[in-house]
Amino acid sequence: MELSIGNLVAKPGEKVTGTIAVPGTTVKLPVTLINGKSDGKTVLITAGIHNAEYSGIETAIQLAGEIEPDEISGGLIIIHLVNVSGFEDRTMSVVPEDGKNLNRIFPGDPDGTEGDKICHFLVTAFFSRADFYIDLHAGDGYESLAPYVYYLGAAALEVVTRAKAMAQKVNVPYMVRSDIASGGAYNYAGSCGIPSILIERGGEARWSEAEVSLYKADVKNVLRHLAVLRGKVKANENKPVDVSDVVYENAAVTGCWYPRKKSGETFKKGEELGVIKDYFGKLQQICIAKYDGVILYQVSSLAILKDGPMIAYGKIVN
Ligand SMILES: [Zn+2]
Known part of the structure; x- marks a missing residue:
């Protein structure tokens, strides 16, 4: 065709x-x-x-x-x-x-x-x-x-x-x-x-x-x-597990972002995931984990923008 x-x-x-x-x-x-x-x-x-x-x-x-x-x-x-x-x-x-x-x-x-x-x-x-x-x-x-x-x-x-x-x-x-x-x-x-x-x-x-x-x-x-490309499907080293209840948290203020963890790291409920400070180093916002989970992605630039992305994390479904 x-x-x-x-x-x-x-x-x-x-x-x-x-x-x-x-x-x-x-x-x-x-x-x-x-x-x-x-x-x-x-x-x-x-x-x-x-x-x-x-x-x-x-x-x-x-x-x-x-x-x-x-x-x-x-x-x-x-x-x-x-x-x-x-x-x-x-x-x-x-x-x-x-x-x-x-x-x-x-x-x-x-x-x-x-x-x-x-x-x-x-x-x-x-x-x-x-x-x-x-x-x-x-x-x-x-x-x-x-x-x-x-x-x-x-x-x-x-x-x-x-x-x-x-x-x-x-x-x-x-x-x-x-x-x-x-x-x-x-x-x-x-x-x-x-x-x-x-x-x-x-x-x-x-x-x-x-x-x-x-x-x-x-x-x-x-x-x-999908049987579009010839060959056998490979058994991968990673088998993806579901991550649910994903929190897409935006920044409340514009300023400097200091993440406490790396993307892909797990954390416990109540842990500090990062903070935003102003240009004088004064604390503006603390990002606290709402539950035990894993960080999918986060801002990695020093600059962070009000109402823009800050961090996304979710619960690992067992
Ligand atoms: Zn994209």
Whole structure:
């Protein structure tokens, strides 16, 4: 079966790369279509919805270069980088034209601002072709994280079950069931009936070959599980366990952040997880653990912003 999106067309057995223009914007998405000779499921992979999450972006670029049509059944659609203007502005988190975080505004709006149009185009042109979806993220430029994976929670039971099975093939210690149905790309894809996961690996606006190598292995293992990539599913060293009741705590004040623990560290209820001080070193806020748990991610820059992210942690489900 032919795989075509926008101006790109891949016949069975073909790999095609190029850019696809987002209607009504100046954005051109770098995309690779890989069409297997034999039929099968179609998997959408996106990276750079957050443009400073480089390990995901480099993983998408390398996967697009490495995977060949004769290795797969079905199709792969890879968007190497979604927030192109953010990347070229070398800023973080948002689309520079409108200040919007793409992963908060799905399904978007064709008559909205730049970011709304990008999201709407992803839904109409890409989600509509996908049987499964893997979204590659990392900690943002100012965040460190423990590698983990989100899977859909707010979707039909069968979709949730399939998404969880995908998450279980990722070589990370933790997984989080998300109960949000829109806003995020993979959340909205779930509402469209597409089993979807979001992988978090890397962060702090860095990337390394070692990290990308682990990241590629994660994606390939999920693709094997979906019978799109040939080969046996690998038994990973990590089998992700659920982390529940995740607290996403924002900073109450702008100032300097002093975390007490590392991302991935566990803690007890009542422990101090970090403090915010002003520019004179005066204490402004103490972050206290609400229960025994593990830190998924936290701000790692000295700067911390009022009402912006500070720390996310959850309970390890045994
Ligand atoms: Zn992200």
